[in-house]
Amino acid sequence: MEREWKNWDLKKKVGQLFVFGFHGYEPTKQIKRLIEDSGIGGTIYFSRNVKDAEQVHKLSGELQDIVRKAGQPPLFIAIDQEGGMVARLVDGVTLMPGNMALGAVGLAEGARETARVCGEELRLLGVTMNYAPCIDVNNNPENPVINVRSYSDRSDVVAELGAAAVEGYQAARVAATVKHFPGHGDTAVDSHHALPILLHGRERLEAIELKPFRAAIEAGTDCIMTAHVCLPALDPSGVPSTLSEPVITGLLRKDLGYNGIVVTDCLEMDAIDKHYGPAQGAIQALQAGADLVLISHTFEKQLAALEAVVAAVKSGELAETRIDEALDRIMGLKVKLELDEDLLPWEQVVTRIGTENGKAVAKTWSEASVTLVKNGGQILPLRREESTLVLWPAIVPVSVADEMLAGDGTLGYFLEGLGANVTERQMNSDSPLSDLDSFTQVIVVTYDASKHPIEREVAREAVRLAPERTVVVSVRNPLDLLLFPEVKAYIAVYECRPLALASAAKVLLGDLVPTGKLPLEISAAYPFGWSADIGS
Known part of the structure; x- marks a missing residue:
């Protein structure tokens, strides 16, 4: 193949210069x-x-x-x-x-x-x-x-x-x-x-x-x-x-x-x-x-x-x-x-993809990425036996939502798998916090609260009503913290794929010590390289 193109006609030469997509x-x-x-x-x-x-x-x-x-x-x-x-x-x-x-x-x-x-x-x-x-x-x-x-x-x-x-x-x-x-x-x-x-x-x-x-x-x-x-x-x-x-x-x-x-x-x-x-x-x-x-x-x-x-x-x-x-x-x-x-x-390929070794690599680096930004009042780790409400944002990419609903699960799914007493709800405009007093622990999941009013409104309201019981988990944009800085406990995992949610669940329940550090500056209080101790 090498150098044979010298003798091609113009149309064939030009064709090689294009990458095209198609549907189906x-x-x-x-x-x-x-x-x-x-x-x-x-x-x-x-x-x-x-x-x-x-x-x-x-x-x-x-x-x-x-x-x-x-x-x-x-x-x-x-x-x-x-x-x-x-x-x-x-x-x-x-x-x-x-x-x-x-x-x-x-x-x-x-x-x-x-x-x-x-x-x-x-x-x-x-x-x-x-x-x-x-x-x-x-x-x-x-x-x-x-x-x-x-x-x-x-x-x-x-x-x-x-x-x-x-x-x-x-x-x-x-x-x-x-x-x-x-x-x-x-x-x-x-x-x-x-x-x-x-x-x-x-x-x-x-x-x-x-x-x-x-x-x-x-x-x-x-x-x-x-x-x-x-x-x-x-x-x-x-x-x-x-x-x-x-x-x-x-x-x-x-x-x-x-x-x-x-x-x-x-x-x-x-x-x-x-x-x-x-x-x-x-x-x-x-x-x-x-x-x-x-x-x-x-x-x-x-x-x-x-x-x-x-x-x-x-x-x-x-x-x-x-x-x-x-x-x-x-x-x-x-x-x-x-x-x-x-x-x-x-038949040969299927044994070499999605392997246990590959999954272990992904798991290792996912768990190492979880960043504890705040833990005021020692809200974390959460207690498995206590009633816990997880509020999940309605705004996530369709493909990711499909992936979670297919059985890989949401954050509540992984918490429950670790033995937590969980109720999970999707955020909507029908006042999802009306029975907040029924839960001793509250987790608000945000995806990109600057773009989606329901996320920031729910997070702010939960923090206002239950300041000593609420933790926010950011599953995409860590800058969400700027929209409700008074929250006492805040974790960032940077994506809402099931693996990241499983890693977050382990940190929330104390099964994993978070070692990730902020890869960007959120504010002067939370600069590049920042992380909080699980006990602070």
Whole structure:
């Protein structure tokens, strides 16, 4: 496969520069057409493509079979399997803690080991490119899209853990893709819906945003994903970084010395789609220095982008040397990853994923992440025999809610499994605290109270009515504490996956001594690195 692309026609060359998504658990006629007629370079799995591990294994095999029969190079098969709250594949695999949980542990070995186990399982299922780790620095509490997907608000921590995760994934022969260059952490706008503008100059970027990317490059990351973020100090034209030659070719290639693959974030996100459209966006991204163009959803837009790039090369708008340069990197990585090897049969794969060893790895680092922020009045540990009310937020992602209802359980489920006397209710507007006096212990679970009024209202009311009996457990955003600072006991676990809830339950009942430390500053009273003693 190596170097044979030199003799390909233009259409086949251009096809390899695209990663396209599709809808469904089986290959659709659209994705078959894009593989057979255009020779696309890769595809991406979302939740809409994932039922369970066995189905993903079958899907990967079917896609690569289509490629072989068409005489095309093997596909990159990509996924966003960051761990924690961002995971497309849950059933049948070992779901690892997310970045902020690992940031609370603060050990590179945690990031490396969880990435390695995740990568090994992905590779067995035919997934060879993970759009992870996210190495944005979470230094803006108003950020609507990064938050717990970041390891920390400290660039040194993000750099160390991000580089370790790169090593872990790539030891498993899965291409790591660090994101979102040159940094999406200090934005208050979600680029899925609008174009964020970052006003920082080069000196500030060097001090914070760029440190993790330098570390990832030194660690040998195979891919870097761009951010749809505008940086006027680097490119006064006003285009987002994904389309910016000064950012990709100037900053990333020349200044940071990166020579791996640059992949765009999805061009159907509004920051690109509404202002440029994926077709023109693809041309500009390639002109700027990107190698792989991601268009995740719409067949008509995917087809239009392919045709637009071919036309741009023929007209001279886009140099064919730029196509060749990108293709050289793409084909080189496909050779390195040995994408032409056959998948193992499912009967062999099923014994090597979701193993007890993998679960033990996930459990170890999840338990190490639980952070006790406050324990005034020695509310904790709770007493098993006492009547305990758990109030659960109605606002959780549908996929996570399904996961809990499928039998893995909520926090109350795990407390009950440890012998606690528990009543669990979902928060709603029907005054869930009317019988608070019937319970001697109250646990309020919050997911993101700044965005969901019912959570902060219930937490505030519980703290007001039962200040000596109430503990709040944050299962996503640790900054929730700022909304009810008078609460006496507060625990952060950074995600509401069952494993994190099981870890929280053990701490609540005194079966586990919490060792996690805040990976970000909540306030001057609760700075980065803070943790409380169980007896204080």
